[in-house]
Amino acid sequence: xxxxxxxxxxxxxxxxxxxxxxxxxxxxxxxxxDCGEGTQVQLRKNKIRFSKINHIFISHxxxxxxxxxVGLVSTFMLxxxxxxxxxxxxxxxxxxxxxxxxxSNSWTNYGxxxxxxxxxxxxxxxxxxxxxxxxIPLKHRIYTNGYLFQEKIGDRKLNLDAVQxxxxxxxxxxxxxxxxxxxxxxxxxxxxxxxxxDPIPTKSYAFCSDTVYDESIIPLIKEVDVLYHExxxxxxxxxxxxxxxxxxxxxxxxIALKANVKQLVLGHYSTRYESIQLFKEEAETIFSEVLLAxxxxxxxx
Amino acid sequence: xxxxxxxxxxxxxxxxxxxxxxxxxxxxxxxxxDCGEGTQVQLRKNKIRFSKINHIFISHxxxxxxxxxVGLVSTFMLxxxxxxxxxxxxxxxxxxxxxxxxxSNSWTNYGxxxxxxxxxxxxxxxxxxxxxxxxIPLKHRIYTNGYLFQEKIGDRKLNLDAVQxxxxxxxxxxxxxxxxxxxxxxxxxxxxxxxxxDPIPTKSYAFCSDTVYDESIIPLIKEVDVLYHExxxxxxxxxxxxxxxxxxxxxxxxIALKANVKQLVLGHYSTRYESIQLFKEEAETIFSEVLLAxxxxxxxx
Numbered sequence: 001x002x003x004x005x006x007x008x009x010x011x012x013x014x015x016x017x018x019x020x021x022x023x024x025x026x027x028x029x030x031x032x033x034d035c036g037e038g039t040q041v042q043l044r045k046n047k048i049r050f051s052k053i054n055h056i057f058i059s060h061x062x063x064x065x066x067x068x069x070v071g072l073v074s075t076f077m078l079x080x081x082x083x084x085x086x087x088x089x090x091x092x093x094x095x096x097x098x099x100x101x102x103x104s105n106s107w108t109n110y111g112x113x114x115x116x117x118x119x120x121x122x123x124x125x126x127x128x129x130x131x132x133x134x135x136i137p138l139k140h141r142i143y144t145n146g147y148l149f150q151e152k153i154g155d156r157k158l159n160l161d162a163v164q165x166x167x168x169x170x171x172x173x174x175x176x177x178x179x180x181x182x183x184x185x186x187x188x189x190x191x192x193x194x195x196x197x198d199p200i201p202t203k204s205y206a207f208c209s210d211t212v213y214d215e216s217i218i219p220l221i222k223e224v225d226v227l228y229h230e231x232x233x234x235x236x237x238x239x240x241x242x243x244x245x246x247x248x249x250x251x252x253x254x255i256a257l258k259a260n261v262k263q264l265v266l267g268h269y270s271t272r273y274e275s276i277q278l279f280k281e282e283a284e285t286i287f288s289e290v291l292l293a294x295x296x297x298x299x300x301x
Numbered sequence: 302x303x304x305x306x307x308x309x310x311x312x313x314x315x316x317x318x319x320x321x322x323x324x325x326x327x328x329x330x331x332x333x334x335d336c337g338e339g340t341q342v343q344l345r346k347n348k349i350r351f352s353k354i355n356h357i358f359i360s361h362x363x364x365x366x367x368x369x370x371v372g373l374v375s376t377f378m379l380x381x382x383x384x385x386x387x388x389x390x391x392x393x394x395x396x397x398x399x400x401x402x403x404x405s406n407s408w409t410n411y412g413x414x415x416x417x418x419x420x421x422x423x424x425x426x427x428x429x430x431x432x433x434x435x436x437i438p439l440k441h442r443i444y445t446n447g448y449l450f451q452e453k454i455g456d457r458k459l460n461l462d463a464v465q466x467x468x469x470x471x472x473x474x475x476x477x478x479x480x481x482x483x484x485x486x487x488x489x490x491x492x493x494x495x496x497x498x499d500p501i502p503t504k505s506y507a508f509c510s511d512t513v514y515d516e517s518i519i520p521l522i523k524e525v526d527v528l529y530h531e532x533x534x535x536x537x538x539x540x541x542x543x544x545x546x547x548x549x550x551x552x553x554x555x556i557a558l559k560a561n562v563k564q565l566v567l568g569h570y571s572t573r574y575e576s577i578q579l580f581k582e583e584a585e586t587i588f589s590e591v592l593l594a595x596x597x598x599x600x601x602x
Contacts, residue, residue, distance in 0.1 A: 012372070063371065067368075067371060
């Protein structure tokens, strides 16, 4: 699982900072999360192949999280994309994208599917054989969701020495990997845990931006491997954070601690501060495993 | 009069090239022309003060000419702008911008005025005491206008030596600058051209992008000082140019020649070519005064 930060600053694109967008690669799937203005240029700069992006998850309809989406949809068109593209986001996202395509008298030559969200409860929005994606309802000034990406538990790993030792036919291997016990021809039953190892541990990633401090998300993100949590402000701007429905670095760390996550990635920084290092220092007073997102940075987990 | 090119490449923003946007400064007014994705970052990079932009002219609703507009409108809001902003562009532009503001549950704290265009005839869209702006109807795949920016002829310049020589009272000066003759107390009438010099020569700038080769614009742009004319392709792609309703460098130069303009600026280049120098070479076979637009370049006229 790896995470590339295309942009992680609040409010507006600037000369050296980009609004929110990131690419999560998990079990060979590439998920684009949020798409602020300039995302397509950031994808190019970070050498991410446009054709590998088939699913885009938008948290909310503030400009710094989705103004780059229509441009990306159009560029896919110019690149003669043919693969389906799925966009997940708040109700309204379909109207705003299709209106712009209609006004330019153009349409995509690929299937463009909108999955509009309205629920204030967590729901599964994507699922295939290896990964499941759920919404994390967040509290912000407008309807907002974070997203939880979870690897599914895979098959158990075959203990080749053991199965060969018992002279078990290959046609039973999948059954064994599925966790079944096996009856031998002589009548003995071999328990599955003698024939297999535990499957590869699964990983999970929770993206939570933008949100006010909200402990109600904790059950949803409990013990995730990586939590990306917004920290627009430092504790010195606590009041402003509450008023604008954002978080401080200390509040993000408190959520990480209470949810017992393995690692916390901070982002969505206001550009008012001299150094993002200040966010790390503040968060580390509460929680030890803190990483700082920054544009162009890739994390391997 | 000076022109700063923020972006002049066709189709999509790339790592080192930007879609169409430019700033014309004429008689101390700053006009933003087109606003592709990333324009606000280009404004910052070129150190153009956001607060000086009060009028934005959009040629047409293809993404590479206006996807940066909503972000700029939002950033003005975050910068606590209070001055009115006027946006001129095809019908539909108001809906697409206001829909996005509505979805983000935000509104501008400044006056936002849309001047939607539908006419296929040239019309005056802006006029004050020093500058007039007219549309140049263009032929493209969707409804498109170029824009003609003309300085108005100013007052005649007072010949101070002459008026003092005739002992003319200062209260007549404005009348003289307006071109009137003056009757002296002794009955003599002094003709205006003995009391004044010609006013400062006026300048004009025509922006024509995107368009197919179209001689019907020639009467509108006749003898302008500077013509910016799109040249998406070279003559080797003449057929493609016609099909996509764009021009070649040679065609742009032909328009410049037939309209007898003083200087031609080429732009809206397809990124398929190795060097934009090829556009200049091709245009110069037809017309001698050719300049190449490029991102970040400023021309003084």
